[in-house]
Amino acid sequence: xxxxxxxxxxxxxxxxAALTAQSPKYGVGRPATPEEIRDLGAAIAPxxxxxxxxxxxxxxxxxxxxxxxxxxxxxxxxxxxxxxxxGGQGTLGTPRPLKTVGSFWPYATTVWDYINRAMPFDEPGxxxxxxxxxxxxxxxxxxxxxxxxxxxxxxxxxxxxxxNRDGFVADPRPDVGNAK
Amino acid sequence: xxxxxxxxxxxxxxxxxxxxxxxxxxxxKVLAWDTPGKLGTPLGPxxxxxxxxxxxxxxxxxxxxxxxxxxxxxxDSVGTLTPSSLHYERHHAGIPTIDPAKxxxxxxxxxxxxxxxxxxxxxxxxSVTRTLVLECGGNSAxxxxxxxxxxxxRSYGLASCSEWTGVPLSLVLAExxxxxxxxxxxxxxxxxxxxxxxxxxxxxxxxILLAYGQNGEAIRPAQGYPLRLIIPGWEGNTSVKWLHSxxxxxxxxxxRDETAKxxxxxxxxxxxxxxxxxxxxxxxxxxxxxxxxxxxxxxxxTGLAWSGRGRIERVEITTDGGRSWVNAQLQxxxxxxxxxxxxxxxxxxxxDAVIASRATDESGYIQPTREALVAVRGTxxxxxxxxxxxxxxxxxxxxxxxxx
Numbered sequence: 001x002x003x004x005x006x007x008x009x010x011x012x013x014x015x016x017a018a019l020t021a022q023s024p025k026y027g028v029g030r031p032a033t034p035e036e037i038r039d040l041g042a043a044i045a046p047x048x049x050x051x052x053x054x055x056x057x058x059x060x061x062x063x064x065x066x067x068x069x070x071x072x073x074x075x076x077x078x079x080x081x082x083x084x085x086x087g088g089q090g091t092l093g094t095p096r097p098l099k100t101v102g103s104f105w106p107y108a109t110t111v112w113d114y115i116n117r118a119m120p121f122d123e124p125g126x127x128x129x130x131x132x133x134x135x136x137x138x139x140x141x142x143x144x145x146x147x148x149x150x151x152x153x154x155x156x157x158x159x160x161x162x163x164n165r166d167g168f169v170a171d172p173r174p175d176v177g178n179a180k
Numbered sequence: 181x182x183x184x185x186x187x188x189x190x191x192x193x194x195x196x197x198x199x200x201x202x203x204x205x206x207x208x209k210v211l212a213w214d215t216p217g218k219l220g221t222p223l224g225p226x227x228x229x230x231x232x233x234x235x236x237x238x239x240x241x242x243x244x245x246x247x248x249x250x251x252x253x254x255x256d257s258v259g260t261l262t263p264s265s266l267h268y269e270r271h272h273a274g275i276p277t278i279d280p281a282k283x284x285x286x287x288x289x290x291x292x293x294x295x296x297x298x299x300x301x302x303x304x305x306x307s308v309t310r311t312l313v314l315e316c317g318g319n320s321a322x323x324x325x326x327x328x329x330x331x332x333x334r335s336y337g338l339a340s341c342s343e344w345t346g347v348p349l350s351l352v353l354a355e356x357x358x359x360x361x362x363x364x365x366x367x368x369x370x371x372x373x374x375x376x377x378x379x380x381x382x383x384x385x386x387x388i389l390l391a392y393g394q395n396g397e398a399i400r401p402a403q404g405y406p407l408r409l410i411i412p413g414w415e416g417n418t419s420v421k422w423l424h425s426x427x428x429x430x431x432x433x434x435x436r437d438e439t440a441k442x443x444x445x446x447x448x449x450x451x452x453x454x455x456x457x458x459x460x461x462x463x464x465x466x467x468x469x470x471x472x473x474x475x476x477x478x479x480x481x482t483g484l485a486w487s488g489r490g491r492i493e494r495v496e497i498t499t500d501g502g503r504s505w506v507n508a509q510l511q512x513x514x515x516x517x518x519x520x521x522x523x524x525x526x527x528x529x530x531x532d533a534v535i536a537s538r539a540t541d542e543s544g545y546i547q548p549t550r551e552a553l554v555a556v557r558g559t560x561x562x563x564x565x566x567x568x569x570x571x572x573x574x575x576x577x578x579x580x581x582x583x584x
Contacts, residue, residue, distance in 0.1 A: 024355045028304050029297035032286045036296055040286045040425035043366050043376055046434045081243040093449025097560050099440065104451075107434045114436040118273065118373035121244065168443070168453040176556050177459060177548040177566075 044113035048158030051112065055153035056134025058141040064131045065138050068120050077101075077142050082121065086142045089163055102143025106168055108160035111136050112152075133157070237266060238333050246274030246372075249316065251337030254465050254484060260511065260519040261311070262340035264395045268416075269402050270316050270338065272437075273372035276422055280406035283370070285390070289428035292357030299406045302390060305347040310389065310412070311518045313486045315339035315458050317415030317442050320565040323550060328569075328581045331470040335581070336463045336569065339486065341519035342403075344410045345393030349426075350385045358428055366433050367409055367418075368425040377418050378432035379411070383456075387412050390423070412517045413488030414456040415563070417442050447558035458488030460547050461566040462495055462522070462539035473528050473577035481508075481526040484519045487541035492520040494540040499526060501534035501570070508537070516542075528573060534582065536570040 044050045056064075066075065072082030077100075079085065088098030097103075101111055116132045118124050127135065137152040145160060146152075152160075235256035242248035250269040252262055262268075280299045288294040319338035322329050329335025349365075358381065365384045369375040379388070389410040392399060399405045404421030411419045417437060432438070432454070444452040462485035467473060481499075485492045491514045496505035508522035522537065539547045550567035572582040 024293065026305055026351075026355060028301040028355070029295045032288050032294035032296040036284070036286050037288045037294060040368065041288060041427060042374075043368065043425075043427060043433050043435070045429065045431055047431070092445060092451070093447065095560075097445055097449075099445070101440075105436075105440050107439070110434050110436055110439055113376070113433070117376065118436075121273070124273070124372050124374070164451075167449065167451055168439070169446075169450050171444075171452050171455045171457070173455070173457060173564075174459065174545055176552050177545050 042113075042117060044109045044116070046107045046109050046158070048109055048154055051109070051154035051157060052129045053154065054128070054130040054133055055151050056130045056132070056137055057151045058134075058137045058146070058148055060130075061134035061136070061138025061141070064127070064135050068127065068131075069135065072121060077139060085139050089143070092164065092167065100143070101139055102145060102163065104164050104167075106162050106165045108136065108140060108145075108152075108157050108162055111139060112157060235266065237269070238337065240334075247272055249318070249338055251333045252340045254332045254337050254339075254463070255468050255471065257465060257484070260341055260484070260521050261395065262342060262519075264342065264397070264400045264403065267340040267342060267394075267400070267403055268314075268316065268338045270318075270416060271371070271402070272375060275401050276371050277401065278370060278406060278422060283406055283424065285407060285424060285426065287352060287356045287426045287428075289366070289426075290359040290362035290430065291353075291428050292359060293355070295352075295356045297352075299392060302347055302352075302407065303392060305351060307345055307347055307393075308389065309343060309345045309393070310410075311341065311343045311515050312410060312412050313339060313341045313488075313518050314410070314416045314419060315461075315486070315488075317417055317455070317458070317563045320461075320567070320569075321562050323565045323567060323569070324554070324559045324561055326550075326559075329469070330581050332463055332465050332468040332569075335469075336461075338416070339461075339484075341486070342394050343396065344389060344391045346389040346391030346410065349388040349390055349409070352390060352426075353384060353428075356428075361430050362428040364429045364432050366425075366427040366429055366435075367420040367423060368427075369404075369408075369420045370422040370424040375417075375420055375422075375437065376433065376435040377420055377438055378429075378435060378454075379409075379418060380454075381428070383411065383414075411456075413458060413490075415442060415458055418456055442563060444557065444563050445560045447560065455564060459564070459566045460487035460489065460492070460539045460541040460545050461485070462492075462537040462547055463569045464497075464535055464537050464571060467528075467535070467573050467579045468571050469579055469581045471579045473573060473579070475577070476528055476530045478525060478527050481524045481535065483508075483522055483537050485510075485522055485537065485539040486517065486519050487539065487543075487545065488517055489545060490516040490542040492522075492539055493542050493544075495520070495522040496538045496540075497522075497524050497526075497535065498538075499533050499535045502536065505538065528577070530575055530577075532575050533573045534570055535573060536568050538568050 077085035088100045088103030133152040235253040237250035239250040316338035391410040408421040464483035495508040508524045511521040
């Protein structure tokens with residue numbers, strides 16, 4: 001009898017534990033709303049996940065860039081108070097590497113993501129998705145990564161292979177410091 | 181908080197000099213001597229430091245005032261904590277002003293129950309407090325190229341140590357129910373650039389904090405008010421400030437600040453990515469560059485050591501340019517991933533002395549020389565410099581940075 005009761009107790013306890021593991025323990029907060037997730041879920045994956053509808057051409061991007069980007073990055077992305085966006089391919093293994101979107105950034109999706117989230121510097125969020133696609137197309141074109149007739153959208157952008165895509169390696173540290 | 185530590189001989193001497201000398205016997209005596217019979221100032225609601233204290237952050241020039249770094253005055257530090265007001269800053273788009281009543285953290289993506297929480301709700305959860313160093317991945321960047329920083333603030337000052345209070349991220353992840361296949365957490369801040377970093381789920385389940393408290397009060401706006409990540413032992417940029425979104429995903433998102441920035445370019449043109457770990461490091465804060473020895477005699481040589489991999493086991497000091505090393509005294513308790521104050525009595529005899537410290541952490545890692553780092557990583561790396569820092573104390577008492 002004693003054994004049966006103990007066993008029953010253990011079974012009840014085990015069942016409760018399993019339920020607890022699958023439901024919130026503290027129950028704070030409320031379910032996130034679709035609007036919150038949409039507003040905060042703007043991060044773009046390297047496979048293109050999260051990219052919105054719309055498209056933009058190199059030609060359209062040239063106009064947007066001149067109006068919104070050139071003031072800091074120079075008319076051709078050569079850099080000013082803002083970063084240099086163009087050039088540098090072939091310099092990464094030299095004593096004077098020039099790290100630009102064209103020479104260094106491994107994913108074109110990152111260019112879209114960063115412009116969308118953080119640019120223009122003093123007015124982030126200003127550009128609509130088609131304008132972001134267009135500016136990305138223009139910057140890729142300035143770096144000779146896509147042609148003059150290029151158009152970027154949710155399908156074409158993740159397919160762009162950046163020149164430095166294969167230039168990244170895992171962290172091997174500690175690589176120095178385990179011997180005097 | 182910074183007054184808990186024992187004042188260094190240098191500070192006492194400075195104070196003595198500033199106030200006319202002979203005033204080393206403590207505050208009461210100074211008042212009695214200086215202003216007999218006069219009432220002091222009234223009590224106040226929020227404290228200020230003494231007007232005689234002048235230590236401030238140093239800000240590196242940048243093209244835009246909203247971006248850049250300000251450096252902790254480590255040369256003026258005592259003890260092991262950094263006052264919140266002197267904690268280093270590294271901002272990419274200014275400091276947002278956030279009303280905590282309107283701020284929310286949304287946890288979404290590959291979870292069973294996407295959750296939206298206010299800061300007040302997060303504060304209801306079981307909390308923990310840890311003393312932890314934060315160090316910018318770009319701290320000591322100037323040391324790579326041998327343009328060595330002239331003083332400890334400008335060369336090592338993107339590191340600070342605070343007591344942080346918050347909720348283990350693993351607890352919140354259990355609340356939302358992480359789905360099988362999730363391997364990364366994409367963190368996003370509410371600053372203008374919405375700082376984004378990809379963090380491996382294993383680290384999130386281990387020891388990351390959702391922090392709302394710093395040094396006994398709410399986190400300062402410049403440090404992420406009202407909510408930030410604190411990721412022990414990893415480069416500061418991953419401890420995303422003003423946190424408003426955590427998205428569970430099956431892949432890293434290759435954000436700009438983990439690919440184009442905060443990655444380490446090697447001499448062969450390859451770039452190390454996801455170099456999160458900060459390694460063992462130490463630096464002598466007195467005597468250090470820019471200071472002047474008040475005269476010959478016995479001093480307390482002191483400095484700070486820390487490691488992203490755990491406790492500091494040992495700090496060795498050389499005063500002869502690296503020919504011989506002796507163990508420094510370490511202030512207990514030696515907390516993991518926190519500033520450890522080291523000290524060594526040292527007699528300045530008016531002759532040139534080249535001094536440095538070398539830290540060993542509990543993993544057995546020994547702080548390397550700059551030459552050893554450069555031999556492997558070249559000088560294009562920018563980030564994660566943790567080399568031994570030499571100072572020269574000249575016969576006339578001035579202290580400078582030197583190349584050894």
